[in-house]
Amino acid sequence: xxxxxxxxxxxxxxxxxxxxxxxxxxxxxxxxxxxxxxxxxxxxxxxxxxxxxxxxxxxxxxxxxxxxxxxxxxxxxxxxxxxxxxxxxxxxxxxxxxxxxxxxxxxxxxxxxxxxxxxxxxxxxxxxxxxxxxxxxxxxxxxxxxxxxxxxxxxxxxxxxxxxxxxxxxxxxxxxxxxxxxxxxxxxxxxxxxxxxxxxxxxxxxxxxxxxxxxxxxxxxxxxxxxxxxxxxxxxxxxxxxxxxxxxxxxxxxxxxxxxxxxxxxxxxxxxxxxxxxxxxxxxxxxxxxxxxxxxxxxxxxxxxxxxxxxxxxxxxxxxxxxxxxxxxxxxxxxxxxxxxxxxxxxxxxxxxxxxxxxxxxxxxxxxxxxxxxxxxxxxxxxxxxxxxxxxxxxxxxxxxxxxxxxxxxxxxxxxxxxxxxxxxxxxxxx
Numbered sequence: 001x002x003x004x005x006x007x008x009x010x011x012x013x014x015x016x017x018x019x020x021x022x023x024x025x026x027x028x029x030x031x032x033x034x035x036x037x038x039x040x041x042x043x044x045x046x047x048x049x050x051x052x053x054x055x056x057x058x059x060x061x062x063x064x065x066x067x068x069x070x071x072x073x074x075x076x077x078x079x080x081x082x083x084x085x086x087x088x089x090x091x092x093x094x095x096x097x098x099x100x101x102x103x104x105x106x107x108x109x110x111x112x113x114x115x116x117x118x119x120x121x122x123x124x125x126x127x128x129x130x131x132x133x134x135x136x137x138x139x140x141x142x143x144x145x146x147x148x149x150x151x152x153x154x155x156x157x158x159x160x161x162x163x164x165x166x167x168x169x170x171x172x173x174x175x176x177x178x179x180x181x182x183x184x185x186x187x188x189x190x191x192x193x194x195x196x197x198x199x200x201x202x203x204x205x206x207x208x209x210x211x212x213x214x215x216x217x218x219x220x221x222x223x224x225x226x227x228x229x230x231x232x233x234x235x236x237x238x239x240x241x242x243x244x245x246x247x248x249x250x251x252x253x254x255x256x257x258x259x260x261x262x263x264x265x266x267x268x269x270x271x272x273x274x275x276x277x278x279x280x281x282x283x284x285x286x287x288x289x290x291x292x293x294x295x296x297x298x299x300x301x302x303x304x305x306x307x308x309x310x311x312x313x314x315x316x317x318x319x320x321x322x323x324x325x326x327x328x329x330x331x332x333x334x335x336x337x338x339x340x341x342x343x344x345x346x347x348x349x350x351x352x353x354x355x356x357x358x359x360x361x362x363x364x365x366x367x368x369x370x371x372x373x374x375x376x377x378x379x380x381x382x383x384x385x386x387x388x389x390x391x392x393x394x395x396x397x398x399x400x401x402x403x404x405x406x407x408x409x410x411x412x413x414x415x416x417x418x419x420x421x422x423x424x425x426x427x428x429x430x431x
Contacts, residue, residue: 046189046234048253051177057291058124058176060134060168062372071363073141081141084116088149088315093411096150099271100414104229105156113157118142119183122165127176128184129168136304136370139165139431140311140362147315151418152271154312155429159228159272162308162430163191166237166249166301170291175251179235190232194224194277195239195305195427198264204239204302204426205247209279211240218242218250218289220258220282228428230261230275237290238277239298239427247298249290258282268417272428301430303379304369308429310362310382313390313422314355316415320397321351323412327401347396354389361385366431387423394419 073081091109099105121138123129146154164183167175182189195204209222220240227233234254242248252259262276291297325348328339338344365378394416398405405412 046182047255048178048182048235050174052174055173057171057173058126058168060122060124060131063133063135063370071360073137077138077141080116080138081145084142084145085148087112087116088146088154092146092149092153093319096153096271096411096414097408099150099153103265103270104273105153105271109153110157113146114186114188118157119161119164119188121161122168123180123184124168127168127180129180134370134372136307136366136431137363140307140314140366143308143311143429143431144315144318147312148319149315150271151312151316151415151421152269154315155269155272156229158308158429159193159233160188160191162193162305162428163235163237165304165430166193166290167251170249170297170301171251172287172291174287175290179251189234190229191235191237192228192230192233192277193237193301193305193427193430194227194230195302196224196226196425198223198225198276202426207239207241207247209238209240211242211248211250213243213286214283216283217285218283220250220252220279220284222279224277224279225264225274226266226425226428227261227264227275227277229273230264230277231273233261236277238279239301242289242293245293246295248293249298249301250284250293251288251290252279252282252284256282256284266421268414268419268421269425299376302426303376304430305427306383307362307365307369307375307379308431309422309425310358310365310379310386311431312429313386313419314359314362316419317351317355317358317390317393320393320412320415320419321348321355323410324348324351324397324400327404344400347400351393351396354385354393358382358385358389369431383423390419390422 091112095109117130120130121135122131125132143154143158146157160183164180167179196202197208199208209220209224211218211220224238236252236254238250238252240248240250258280259282260278262278264274264276266274328344328348329337331338361378362382365375365382368375368378397412398416401410401412404410407413
């Protein structure tokens with residue numbers, strides 16, 4: 001890092017760049033190089049104090065079935081979602097354009113979300129969290145509210161909570177005691193759940209990232225893509241193909257030798273700062289396997305992640321609907337609002353109908369998940385609807401704005417690109 005910055009600074013001090021009119025470009029390169037370099041150094045600065053487990057891991061209780069079909073949120077959920085929706089409208093939405101240009105979410109924004117206790121929602125009270133019961137529905141409502149402001153920043157805000165949730169749900173007592181106090185404290189670590197890989201037709205149950213057993217522990221090799229704010233992350237939960245076991249989640253600290261981060265420019269979700277996690281002969285202890293490492297735990301992780309992406313699609317879809325409703329009623333053509341045209345009105349109505357269907361299935365899946373019931377079918381439906389109709393909502397939003405839908409003056413083109421990620425991303429977020 002020092003050599004690279006020295007070279008950049010030397011170039012910046014050269015009078016030649018003024019003759020070539022490259023002063024601003026070079027200064028920007030120096031700034032970006034310094035910022036990226038310090039991020040890598042900062043990510044390796046925290047050392048997690050390992051704790052030996054002394055008992056059974058703490059687990060959140062499953063919510064009991066009341067026997068009543070009720071989609072109304074509880075008072076606590078209304079309070080949490082109300083605060084987050086206000087934050088999304090007043091902070092995330094106005095700052096979305098700048099966050100996308102920077103390919104990152106500001107630390108000020110991330111600091112504010114930590115005050116809401118996002119990482120505490122699925123940490124047991126005995127470990128410093130807020131919950132006694134499993135709260136998948138609350139997680140869905142929170143993700144939906146954040147995405148209504150901006151999906152990219154929402155993903156960045158929810159990434160540390162995904163790791164905290166994974167350790168709470170499946171981690172051993174020693175792992176919980178080692179890592180969760182940091183997520184329940186004031187200085188919340190940057191963290192990422194890394195599942196996706198840069199391969200066509202990626203299947204989370206057919207992983208190319210491997211974990212081989214040796215006398216020293218496990219040796220990891222592979223590349224993960226779509227890693228949220230990877231250059232900042234201090235802790236990763238990584239999906240690997242474990243020798244003799246299959247898909248398994250392991251915990252990897254960023255300071256481990258062989259862990260490197262590469263840029264991973266994306267079509268959408270730019271504010272999430274997506275990166276590639278490169279694992280080259282990374283050695284971790286056997287006790288870094290998350291909990292028991294069972295196949296059921298891994299499958300539940302994938303399902304809960306897909307549920308979170310469906311929730312994000314709901315929030316962004318709602319933002320599209322609200323925006324186009326206002327646009328078509330105020331945009332005039334041939335002496336009247338374009339909303340008076342049936343083709344336009346029907347398209348807006350279809351968006352609203354599709355959103356209601358997506359929301360109903362997503363909430364049903366979340367409700368079954370927090371009760372400990374089988375929710376594989378409901379998650380599959382939610383994923384299918386969110387991927388298919390979420391993309392259609394984005395496309396229709398751009399179409400309804402006509403030429404305005406294609407330019408950055410209006411946010412719909414960004415929402416269109418973000419919604420495209422819903423059917424492709426794996427991991428990153430968790431409810």
